[in-house]
Amino acid sequence: MTDLPTSFADREALADYLRQAFADFAEGDAPPATLPGGRRAAEPLLEAVDPPLYARTRNHLDGAVTRLSPYLRHGIVTLAEVRDRALATSGERAAKLVNELGWRDYYQRAHAKLGQRVWEDQEPSKTGLDAADYASDLPPEVERGETSLACIDAFARDLARTGYLHNHARMYVAAYVVHWRRVRWQAGAAWFLRHLLDGDPASNNLSWQWVASTFSHKPYIFNRANLERATDGRYCRDCPSARDCPFAGSYEELAARLFPELERVA
Template identity: 35%
Template sequence: MTVSVVLFTSDLRLRDHPPLSAAVAAGDYVVPLFVRDAAIAASGFAAPNREAFLRDCLADLDAGLRERGGRLVVRSGDVVDVVRGIAARARAEEVHVAAGVSGYAQARERRLVRALEADGRRLRVHDAVITAVAPGAVTPSGGSDHFAVFTPYFTRWSAERPRRPLRAPRAVRVPEGVPSGRIPRREAVRGVAEGLAGGGEKAGRALLLSWRRSGLADYAAHHDDLPGDATSRLSPHLHFGTLSPAELVHLAREKYGPGSDAFVRQLCWRDFHHQVLAARPEASAADYRERHDHWREGTSAARDIQAWKEGRTGYPVVDAAMRQLLHEGWMHNRGRLLVASFLTKTLYVDWRVGAQHFLEHLVDGDIANNQLNWQWVAGTGTDTRPNRVLNPVLQGRRYDPDGVYVRRWLPELAGLAGRRVHEPWKLGAAERAGYDYPEPIVGLGEGLARFKGARERGRERGRD
């Protein structure tokens, strides 16, 4: 009897799952295993919104396995100890896992290799499961281990052809005598955003197929449209791996046209950040490119940070996006750029403050994309224009021209018609008194001057 263990991590699906397909093809029995990792729980990364979505994913994965004659084995503890114990109990010869990119995932793989080899077992790590193209598959000429600029990466990445998607296995046979804990349920999680979407491969595929029919063709023209909400909303499913990025690339390219091209470009951005983090794991917490910033601290900064978190900055499009985050555990991509620019450049607050707040709320909070997108906006990352500043008024007028998005999330401004909603401080005193909305916490000119001065001083420090 040949047995393999499949360790699920950020790949909670049955369709297009190379580790599972390889394990099923290798022998008679498979142990599909998910470990509720004590280290991740202790780190605080399991925020309520992601925990609730994860529980949906685990329940759906278990249901899909049971339809195929199997079941999901869920255990808690140190991931290496649990895998080692399960493999020994099942007398498994191999353990299959998707390659990760974070410092933690890379360390986990090294620990698993050592532990399993000590027991005479083998760890098989599968690339291009969590990304469409493996991080190390595309590298620049000249010996560098990764691309530091997106455009040349996109050119090379586009020449690659992701592997053909795999079908879900028809049957999964799990050996007897492998115990499992109970599948945790979403309902027991406290502090979940009221509007949080449901998780799981079934929900993800339904969303994908619906959006591919009705949203993909117009994606290029409308994905920045705040009130239209024309983004795919697939990011939580990519984060938890209920959808395969390789399959999404194939499905998008089958449609052709500017919408498909724009969507594939966004999938490439995701792979780009993963290959940066795989090469520079320290970028999850340290500046990828040092700008010698002395970020604001103290009472004044703390007050501004709190106003930003609550959606009370006095800039409606910024506040609307922050309120969306609190209500849905998700935020429109254009909104993410706006609020990140406002925090790091208009308020001149450390990007790590914003990144941590996002990780506390975003259902798609992903170390590679969250941290490196924050760094991109802050100018400490891969952006080739590190000092660009997004003006929230101009951005609001451009991407929410009639104020529909603002009024959706700021009911206190619902009575303001049209573009006036983007600058409520320009109302007359009598009219302004009718709206319970704060004055701007900083003037845009003041914030811009402060940022430019700070960056200039940083350049001088860098030359010292």
């Protein structure tokens, strides 16, 4: 067996080589715009970690999130290392960041215990719906970013192009797929794993299950006001569906619409 090349003039030459050598794995025509691999690329991100600012702004889509997840997922950087740096610069004010690092450790431990069962419902869903109420496949317009919902479409395209989404964008898309479109979470989880640079069945699948309520006490939903706050309304301004937004309304109204069986029981 011959060795694969390890010397390239630049990133573009490497990308050209891979596009040809791994053509079977291509994901469409658009050139990928991904974070670069390697420890050197992670260094400036590590340097930039600002734990108190992270704690204050991380729920906003422009917040000071670390973007270290692809490097953590591949063991290029370790949780312990990020924690130690955060403690050194910020002491107790690193608590929120350390807590979020804890989620990855938690999901890894859960995956070690569950193995392939991360693909199965961990608990019955709390939506009042049966498994038969959920479609098996992801609707193609969701994957292509052609639902006419500006927010969801932008997230789907960002995912395919960059291999990265802010955590809240992931939660919005997952809630939309599972609760608004009534698609099995496994279909959405597999879609994310195909694209996310940090994709890992542990964090990914168990987070989808958390949204679906098969690994939590209740289904996660969001509303338009929440999304507008987290995005400064940038998607809603020119959204073709703005007048007929499926996310508009209070949480109570949305829950009544999405989970009618729960109302009946109550």
